[in-house]
Amino acid sequence: MLPERIPHAPSLQVDFANRLRNEREFAYRAAMRNFVFRWLVTTVGVMVAAAFIRRIHYDTTGALIGAALLLGILNAFVRPVLLILGAPLILLTLGIFILIVNGLMLYWVPGIVTGFHVDTYGSAFWGALVVSLISWMLSAFFRGSDGRVHVLTHHTQIKRVQGRVIEPGSRNG
Numbered sequence: 001m002l003p004e005r006i007p008h009a010p011s012l013q014v015d016f017a018n019r020l021r022n023e024r025e026f027a028y029r030a031a032m033r034n035f036v037f038r039w040l041v042t043t044v045g046v047m048v049a050a051a052f053i054r055r056i057h058y059d060t061t062g063a064l065i066g067a068a069l070l071l072g073i074l075n076a077f078v079r080p081v082l083l084i085l086g087a088p089l090i091l092l093t094l095g096i097f098i099l100i101v102n103g104l105m106l107y108w109v110p111g112i113v114t115g116f117h118v119d120t121y122g123s124a125f126w127g128a129l130v131v132s133l134i135s136w137m138l139s140a141f142f143r144g145s146d147g148r149v150h151v152l153t154h155h156t157q158i159k160r161v162q163g164r165v166i167e168p169g170s171r172n173g
Contacts, residue, residue: 041138043068045131049106052130055123056106063115070113071131074105102128 046068050056058064082101083090089097103125110118118124 037142039069039072041135042072042131044138045134046071046127048134049127049130053123053127055117055119056127057117059115059117063113066113067109067116070109071105074108079105099125099129102132106131 043065046058047064050058050064058067079101082104083098086097086101103121106128107118107121107124110116118127
C-alpha cells in the first residue's frame with residue numbers, strides 16, 4: 001500500500017518526484033550561495049587587513065583565498081569550542097576576550113596555508129579586528145529586511161505611489 005500523500009497515477013508521481021528534487025536542489029543552492037558569499041566577504045576582509053596591517057601579507061592570490069577559506073573553517077568549527085571554554089573569561093572581560101580568540105584564529109592560519117604570513121600576535125589581533133569590521137559592514141550591506149543575506153536583490157512587483165506633482169511657482173492651497 002502506498003501512503004496517502006504519494007500520488008498513484010504515474011504522471012503525477014513523476015511530477016511529485018520532480019518537485020521534491022527541485023526543493024532539495026533549491027535548498028542546496030541557497031546554502032552554497034550563502035557559503036560562497038561568506039567566503040568572498042572573508043576574503044575581502046583578509047585582503048583589506050593585509051593592506052592596512054603591516055605585518056600581515058600574502059604571496060599569491062591563491063594564498064589569500066586559501067587563508068580566507070581556512071579562516072572560515074576555523075571560525076565555524078574551532079572558534080565555538082574556544083568560546084565555550086573561554087566563557088568565564090568572556091564574562092569577566094565583558095566580551096573583550098572574544099577579540100583575543102578572533103586574533104588566535106587569524107594567527108593560526110599561516111601555520112597551515114603557505115604563502116600567507118602573520119608575523120606577530122599583535123598584528124593578528126588588529127587584523128582580526130579589521131576582518132571582523134569589514135565582514136560586519138559587507139554583511140549588513142547585503143542583508144535583507146528578513147535577516148537573510150541576499151547576494152542579488154530584485155523586485156517582482158512595481159508598487160504604484162499615489163500623490164500629486166507640485167509644479168514650481170504653484171501655490172499650495
